[in-house]
Amino acid sequence: MSTKQEKLTLVILAAGLGTRFGGSKQLAEIVGLDRTIMELSICDAVKAGITHLVLVINENIKTEIEQDVLPRLPTGLNVKLAIQDRNNIPLDFKHLAVERIKPWGTGHALLSAKPYVSGKAIVITADDYYGKSAYQLLANELLADRPNNNSQWSLVGYPILDTLSEHGGVNRGICQVDENKHLQQVNEFLEITYQENKLSGLNHTQVREAISTESLASMTIWGFDETLFDYLERGFVEFLSKYDSAVQKEYYLPNQIQKAIDTEQKKVTVLRANESWLGMTYRSELSDITKKLNQIFKGGSIDSCQSNK
Template sequence: MTQHSLTLIVLAGGLGSRFGGNKQIAEIPGLGCTIMELSIRDAIKAGVSQAVIIINKKIRAELEATILPRLPKSLEVVLVEQEISMVPEQYSHLTKDRIKPWGTGHALLCAKPYVKNPAIVITADDYYGASSFEIMAKHFKNNNDWAMVGYPIKNTLSEQGGVNRGVCEVNEQQQLTNVIEYLNIKLEDKTLYGDNPQGKREVISNEALGSMSFWGVTPNIFNELEIGFAQFLEHNDNGVTKEYYLPDQIQTAVKNNQQSVMVYQAQSAWYGVTYREELEKVSKKLYELHHGRTTSNHSCSNAF
């Protein structure tokens, strides 16, 4: 395998239930490409030379036919199918009634055989901005700690309904101390509210940073994920609906192993699509952002 200094891992295996389809491969009207391709372009400019894309098998054929030909030949691309059956043998009985993928923690674990160096981890349907990739590339030039780019939660809301966010707590050294998953976050009378893990509705600070799944990790995370996934399967014996979330596992590593995770505040806007109704608005924003950097036909295939 080719040696790489920096890898991009794209989590594209979710089913997009609220979106109502495979939003990972939904093209942006006017740009002729997906959000994932814009992120890959930004990552390449920041120094990434390998992309490991975690997918569900339902989108493989379309991805290979439409998206991969538009990526630069110099980029090593690895497609990895996230299968429900990919569990330790002693837990195989839990897979028979499982419909949804196991979650983002399991998706990242699927990349283990292909990642031998620091990696930036993103989701396929979120646009993070070019500066976030530059921040992470600079981080790994100076140290081997994990890292994340956090986005002000107040700037990541949806007009279509409540959103779920990992709310970050940070110490004086700008290191992550906690990620708390809040559900159904929305503005109510100009105040930010969300449901805490106990289901209680409470106020969220206007200055709070959210984890939008933009992580910087090193290969030692895979050992943590393997241990955590086995524990997850052991204690969730129905195995049908609960998900193995990546932020939970990063938080566990922070608390149990004194793993340092540097937190950088985003310098770019975040754009994401949770609901199909948001696609047109997000598409317009991304078109405006990239209009000056694409060719006359505004095709991503010519933008690398």
């Protein structure tokens, strides 16, 4: 745990509708552990020095979160619920919310947490498991005492080979990193698979392109400070102004971080993960992840996160 006393907040984006999963996968409990994936992540984060938690949720799951999840969380953790409401947009664009059905995207979700975040924070998604050491990596980076340090954002990148699926191609953001371990760009590739013993994926032009097996993938685990909210607020207004079809498009967090890198030379440090990432899109993947998580948490390590009961 960090020796510093500075407050660290964990923000979990848990407002997705789970359309492809067939329900609220944020609330799917892991058999044998009787915890959701996000509870396992919270346990890991607390051990790395997290003292505050913000759960960004949709109104439909608020009651279940309050009744089932909150009582199981570690004692002493300061917890806030932030509702991602599609009507919570600047006044000039309220008419767009009338036609909007799904949430506005991860950028808007993180903006929903703004009232509850001060200081340094880590943001993750609810249905991904990042490994115990990921939080310590980010905590060490965020709390590092460096002269003239302007690299206050960070990202844990996962070796691409550790994020592939046995069930078919995957979509991943491949990180381009400079010699100073700063993020230059995240390039989205679709249907990443091995073909003829070579790793490749479809690039933005839908052309299959070779991908280095040494590449790191961005799996949406970022470290940031409060200045990120300023970028997100400005960017959201630009997003709503630019797209006539904004009721269909999504406002993505990674896109806004990329914009800060490109236009304002923001430094984002890329940290290489020490453990594998686990995640699921479809309910059929739950069984395999259940086995792996039970192996990771065997021996009762989840019990060391005392609940509020």
